[in-house]
Amino acid sequence: MPTLANIQFIKDYGPGFDLLNFIALANSNPASRSLSFDLFILATAVFVWMFVESRRLGIRHFWVVVVGTFTIAIAFSAPLFLFLRERRIIQLKNEEIN
Incomplete structure (x- = not known):
């Protein structure tokens, strides 16, 4: 939908x-300004968490998440990151077993 x-x-x-x-249109009235600020704060927090988590787990191709955030939407990149994160966790568990 954001796209x-x-x-x-x-x-x-x-x-x-x-x-x-x-940006001017997104801040043209108090209601849109409220949503814009809320989304900005949420996106910043989620992006920082994704960055730290990707480093901690050694997730490859984090740059795809970054590009997706700025070219499509955080609504695309956050689920993509969760998929990449889950896949990496499974990979690490499988490496421990073998």
């Missing part, structure tokens, strides 16, 4: 993705 909204933004305000205009 669809971004595509609509580009159609309405394009060509390209005008980040400054996007």
